[in-house]
Amino acid sequence: MASKNSMAKANERREAVLKAAAHLFGQLGFDGTSFSIVAEQAGEKKSFVQYHFENKDVLWRETVSYVWLQRNNALPRYIEDISLQRHSPADNKTMIRELCRNILQFTFAHPEWVKIMFQEASAPGPRLDWLVKEFIGTDFIEGRAMIELGQHHGVLPKVHAMDLLHILSGALLYLVSVAPVTERVLGVSPDSPEYMERHIDTLMTLLQQA
């Protein structure tokens, strides 16, 4: 047989390419990322990348799918944890706090999905269309549902749900997106535990008035 070993190895190499591509597409955008850089960063030949991803659009789409898959495997866990259990109001508040912390932690550790989103969101085009249809559309719906759940449980203020989603997303994702800027300006990096904790503290204070 082709042996489990060789197949696993092939997948590893392919995944290394996806990982490098995710990093590069997020950092440099679609145009700034080339087959050769991706290959180099993945420790592969350009022809290898080209062989597994027939063209650049395919590479981009598979990379985005890979990134979102990773994210979806990590993030919604917390959400289910929350919605499945019943807690006292006090517990609920610490829980939503923990949810924010988890989102922030994961996003700092895997900022690719945010960066890719921001890269593509800045200009209309086929890639944005695809991204919305495939992933972000669902994100919006689920995010809104989550907000409404929190409001129903009395742990989020009863304001317009979509606005609150945007404001919370903004508060969390903006922090990650401009982290390199913040680091240069303030000399401290927002992905440190203390910075994150304080930021969430502040955010929670603003939300304490359900």
Added chain:
Amino acid sequence: MASKNSMAKANERREAVLKAAAHLFGQLGFDGTSFSIVAEQAGEKKSFVQYHFENKDVLWRETVSYVWLQRNNALPRYIEDISLQRHSPADNKTMIRELCRNILQFTFAHPEWVKIMFQEASAPGPRLDWLVKEFIGTDFIEGRAMIELGQHHGVLPKVHAMDLLHILSGALLYLVSVAPVTERVLGVSPDSPEYMERHIDTLMTLLQQA
């Protein structure tokens, strides 16, 4: 003399290039923007652009300077208006509301500065360094001062000033940045007066607890 007319015309052509470049750098990023596209969008020859901006980095920097100059001419007006006048607490609240609305309106009308910032913020590099040193560093300091002023006047909650700045910036700029996404998902464009007004309403509600 070279005549005022011809000089004005020359400046017009140069400015048309800057305007086109601002749009393109914001939409496509540094790598995605080329001399030829800029020239084409400005209705000029590539050599004309090349003549006035000796290389791509110079073009980018002058474009950014042009964009920030425009923004700085428009935005801080409101800030001075606020800090110069003394108001009753009620007036102050409607004023901070109006400030948010003005920022949002201007940014929707001239999203280039936000988009360029997000484009460059995603990756460390010489352009980000320059941007921070030249413009964003000041933005942070002034923004923080503004927040602290609002807190001192009792119209903003007394939380960590830099965090609040990030949260407010996030709430406003994130909305603009992902507007193309929101439009596709919800079918309504966030730059409509009603959407903006409601979003600010929601934001103000969260801040009502100084």
Added chain:
DNA sequence: GTGCGGACTATACGATCGTATAGTATCGAT
């Protein structure tokens, strides 16, 4: 052991990139 198919690689090609350089048109000063 021969042939074949799939996994990978090397090379080639036209387009476009950023940049450098050579050329032209205009105009005031001499």
Added chain:
DNA sequence: ATCGATACTATACGATCGTATAGTCCGCAC
């Protein structure tokens, strides 16, 4: 009238882009 400077344009060049194609290697069926 001519010269020189300025403003702009046309062309050229090497590098790199995305892609297409040809070639190599190797495990397995027969």
